[in-house]
Amino acid sequence: MNVRDAAVTTLLKIGQGGAFSTISVHQMLEKRAIAKADVGLYTELVYGTLSRELTLDYILEPFLASQKKLDPFMRPLLRMSVYQLFYLDRIPDHAVINEAVEIAKTRGKPHIAKVVNGVLRNVLRKGKPDFSTISSTVQRISIETSHPAWLVERWIELFGEDETWQMCRLNNEPAPVTVRVNQRRADRQEMIQLLEEQGVIAKLAHAAPDGLEIISGSVQQTDLLERGYLSLQDESSMLVASAVGAQASDRVLDSCAAPGGKAMHIAEGLTTGSLFALDLHPHKVKLLEKQAKRLGLETVQTDVLDARQAGSRFDPASFDRILVDAPCSGLGVIRRKPDIKWTKRPEDLTQLPVIQRQIIEAVLPLVKTGGTFVYSTCTMDPLENEQQTEYILSQGFEFDEGFKTRMPESVQSLIGERAELKLLPTTLGTDGFYIAAFKKNDLKNG
Numbered sequence: 061m062n063v064r065d066a067a068v069t070t071l072l073k074i075g076q077g078g079a080f081s082t083i084s085v086h087q088m089l090e091k092r093a094i095a096k097a098d099v100g101l102y103t104e105l106v107y108g109t110l111s112r113e114l115t116l117d118y119i120l121e122p123f124l125a126s127q128k129k130l131d132p133f134m135r136p137l138l139r140m141s142v143y144q145l146f147y148l149d150r151i152p153d154h155a156v157i158n159e160a161v162e163i164a165k166t167r168g169k170p171h172i173a174k175v176v177n178g179v180l181r182n183v184l185r186k187g188k189p190d191f192s193t194i195s196s197t198v199q200r201i202s203i204e205t206s207h208p209a210w211l212v213e214r215w216i217e218l219f220g221e222d223e224t225w226q227m228c229r230l231n232n233e234p235a236p237v238t239v240r241v242n243q244r245r246a247d248r249q250e251m252i253q254l255l256e257e258q259g260v261i262a263k264l265a266h267a268a269p270d271g272l273e274i275i276s277g278s279v280q281q282t283d284l285l286e287r288g289y290l291s292l293q294d295e296s297s298m299l300v301a302s303a304v305g306a307q308a309s310d311r312v313l314d315s316c317a318a319p320g321g322k323a324m325h326i327a328e329g330l331t332t333g334s335l336f337a338l339d340l341h342p343h344k345v346k347l348l349e350k351q352a353k354r355l356g357l358e359t360v361q362t363d364v365l366d367a368r369q370a371g372s373r374f375d376p377a378s379f380d381r382i383l384v385d386a387p388c389s390g391l392g393v394i395r396r397k398p399d400i401k402w403t404k405r406p407e408d409l410t411q412l413p414v415i416q417r418q419i420i421e422a423v424l425p426l427v428k429t430g431g432t433f434v435y436s437t438c439t440m441d442p443l444e445n446e447q448q449t450e451y452i453l454s455q456g457f458e459f460d461e462g463f464k465t466r467m468p469e470s471v472q473s474l475i476g477e478r479a480e481l482k483l484l485p486t487t488l489g490t491d492g493f494y495i496a497a498f499k500k501n502d503l504k505n506g
Contacts, residue, residue: 061093061094062163063095064140064163066094067102067109068133068167069088070084070088071136071140072132072133075135075136078403080397080399081106081110081398082397088102089102096281099278104234105144107234107398108143110398110402111206111231111232111398111401112139112147112232113398113401114207115203115206116142117139119142119146119188120138120139120142120183122186123183124138127175131167131168133163133167134164134172134175137163137164137167138160138176140160141160141176141180144156145180145183153184156180157177160176161173161177164176198212198216201216201225201228205225205228205229205231205232206232206401208401208402211401215227215228223484223486226486227484227486230486231395235396236273237274237279237292238265238268238271238292238295239272239279239285239291239292240268240271240291240321240325241270241272241289242288242290242328242355243328244328245288245289248272251284251289252264252272254284254289255272255274255277255279258277259281260274260277260281261274261275261277262274263275265295266470266489267295267299267468269468270298271293271298285354292321293325295490295491296438296488297322297438298321299481300434300436301322301328301329302467303436303467303481304383304432305381305462306330306335306380306381307380308329308333309331311334311336311378311381312326312330312333312335312336312382313336313338313370313374313383313423314335314337314383315382315383315419316367316384316386317337317362318344318348319351320337320347320348320351322385323348323351324351324352324355324360327357327360333359335361336361337352337361337362337363338364338365339362339364339365340366341364345362367384367419368415368418368422371425371426376426377425377426377427377428377429377431378426378428379427379428380428380431381427381432382426382434383434384416384419384420384434385436386420386435386436386437386444387416388437388439389404389409389439389441390404390438390439391438391439391440392437392439392440392483392484392491392492393438393491394485395491409441409443409444410443413448416444417448420435420451424452427500428500429500430500430502432499432500433452433500434497435452435498436493436496437493438491440482440483440493440494444494445482445494446480452496452498456500456501457498458498458499458501459478459479459480459496459499460498461479461499463497467481471483474487479498481493
């Protein structure tokens with residue numbers, strides 16, 4: 061399949077069908093309809109176009125005003141083409157326009173191809189807009205970096221204008237590819253050698269002690285994921301296992317476990333202990349079971365269960381350690397999942413904390429006295445993070461004094477007196493993330 065035509069198909073599926081970008085891209089690559097040499101270009105076209113969507117529409121709008129109705133495939137095709145014209149240096153302009161015209165011919169009628177040709181040539185003739193003429197700071201950041209205005213406004217309120225600029229710009233850059241080493245099967249230096257033997261160059265990750273960063277090559281093209289030596293995971297997510305600090309014989313609950321990265325990381329450190337991994341959806345529980353089998357983890361037990369009903373399944377004070385990696389807005393992973401920018405709404409920041417609180421309320425009684433409770437999200441908003449922390453502290457829990465010392469040295473300087481760690485995407489170049497650790501107070505719960 062033509063790589064650009066495949067990208068348009070994927071963009072159309074995401075835009076019209078509401079499909080998730082990561083799943084849609086994976087499904088297209090699974091079909092092996094794209095030449096191996098074109099996989100990099102395909103993913104760049106899809107994610108780059110999604111990430112720059114608002115900017116691309118701003119550029120296109122003056123040239124589409126006279127068009128009463130566009131065929132469904134035309135907007136993603138035009139967006140993708142403008143993305144190549146202004147944001148990819150290595151593709152000649154004439155090649156971009158010619159490819160777009162050919163796709164329009166095969167998908168539509170001759171007059172559509174003429175419209176595509178005319179629009180793209182006019183866009184190229186006018187050139188990239190001067191965004192500095194936009195007087196409103198919020199609107200300029202929004203349009204220039206392609207982030208919804210409500211989110212830009214919220215981030216300026218929380219983090220300031222300079223930090224918001226930096227985060228929004230970084231979100232449009234490709235995220236690093238990082239993997240977690242299954243230390244049961246190999247250490248990191250051994251994995252670097254095994255990867256190199258299969259044409260992949262990796263280095264030690266900066267923040268996570270079990271992580272590697274892929275420098276070149278495709279880890280998906282090796283057999284090391286399938287054989288359970290490696291798992292794809294961001295460094296910020298890898299830090300959660302250190303926060304939980306499970307001992308080899310502990311009984312651990314991951315109440316919102318799918319897709320399983322954090323749960324399996326914790327389970328890799330258990331020998332005589334056990335990890336219970338819950339998820340609301342049966343197909344996600346099957347994914348958890350598949351992950352455990354791939355990694356050779358016999359200590360994992362799974363169950364289809366809404367975490368808010370955990371008290372009906374487990375006895376009070378029956379776990380040494382509990383993780384709530386709560387369903388959240390996901391605003392810390394925009395760099396990896398750019399469609400989040402367009403699917404999330406301001407009301408999510410008030411609705412999601414209600415669900416988070418219900419989960420917390422349900423699982424707190426399951427922690428043993430003196431046990432550990434960890435709360436984490438892949439977002440940076442206080443409504444989903446610090447607000448929940450204050451509630452947990454009000455329920456007979458206190459900050460875990462051992463949190464800082466069991467976290468990697470790479471992040472210890474970022475942890476203050478409170479046992480919590482907040483990472484903005486700009487802090488270490490990881491996903492945006494929040495982790496807080498608590499102990500069940502002996503005096504209040506004895």
